[in-house]
Amino acid sequence: MISADNLKSGDKIPSERELTERLNVGRSSVREALRALELLGLIETRRGEGTYIRDFRGNQLVQLLGTFILQDEKAKLDVIETKNLIEMDFLRLVLNRADEEQLLKLKSLVEADQLNDDQFFYQLIEMADNYLFSRIWLILKDYYNSLDIKNVEYNRNSFLMLIEALAAKDEKKTLYAYRQLRNLSILTDKY
Template identity: 90%
Template sequence: MTNNKVYLEIVKQLREMISADNLQSGDKIPSERELSERLNVGRSSVREALRALELLGLIETRRGEGTFIRDFRGNQLVQLLGTFILQDEKAKLDVIETKNLIEMDFLRLVLNRADENRLFTLKSLVEEDQLNDDQFFYQLIEMADNYLFSRIWLILKDYYNSLNLRIVEYNKNSYIMLIEALIEKDEEKTLAAYRELRNLSILTDKY
């Protein structure tokens, strides 16, 4: 097995171990020696994988204490991308477009999976001005019940927010129209309401 494959396999096993042990942000992970024995790989390979995870901001080493899982919901990687990669205008537009497309796709899932009572509850929260845009769509993506969609959207949302774009004030009625279309289980009206909310009249019907 090549060094690259060894490294990737260790990262994969570390992720599985963290999940299996139910380790949370702030928890300490085993030492290099323990990981080497547990994963049956050399300590130098373990060290390389840990260094990569630390560079990504997923773990941190505290001198004299050990290595700990970081709270990476506000991951420094997002800030890094926002500072360097996403200075490119085309990359910024790609993030915005991809976020919109992901949102439309999980709205299609909500049409088939959402409980009507949850949608009425969401409507009430909107009417009472209890949610911002991110919170509104997070409620919907939970109803879509697709973990991968959820993770992708959360990452894209953080990338999007890191762009420091002009803050858009959305009309409350646009959210209500979207929810009502979802309650009616009308895909065409749902996507039309979404495009109006996001001011995406230029998008074609294929979306």
């Protein structure tokens, strides 16, 4: 319903009665579901006003789900590997889709030390212009950030080397720069 009605954070959701009718379920089921969504911090009820969608981007939901999904080391390693593979694939899209102006803007942000790693790659994924990649990467990034891995600090030169390879439209140099950035020297050319 959120998607069909194009609801966004801050928008009011339908009343319990309307939800009961639209979803063709009992009122107690709707009430229980709303209570669960409120406990997860996805909605908020304002007395006398109604129920509203919350901005849940900073929500602890990913961390909560991550504690159940990512309980073993193999699952954690799979998240890291999948995130890296997704990043390499959207870099290939950036090679074909980004224009010089976009890359110059990104370079100036990096030179001014205005981006952390997540922000840097978010800029790149925007250039890839693929909504599904973007959604998958955002979820993987949140899971990755919930793993409590020792924070790796990326230096500006690694970002600049990657931008330079993208600007040259050189896939081999781009993937090499990415591997250097992520310290993935063990990956072979098949990736």
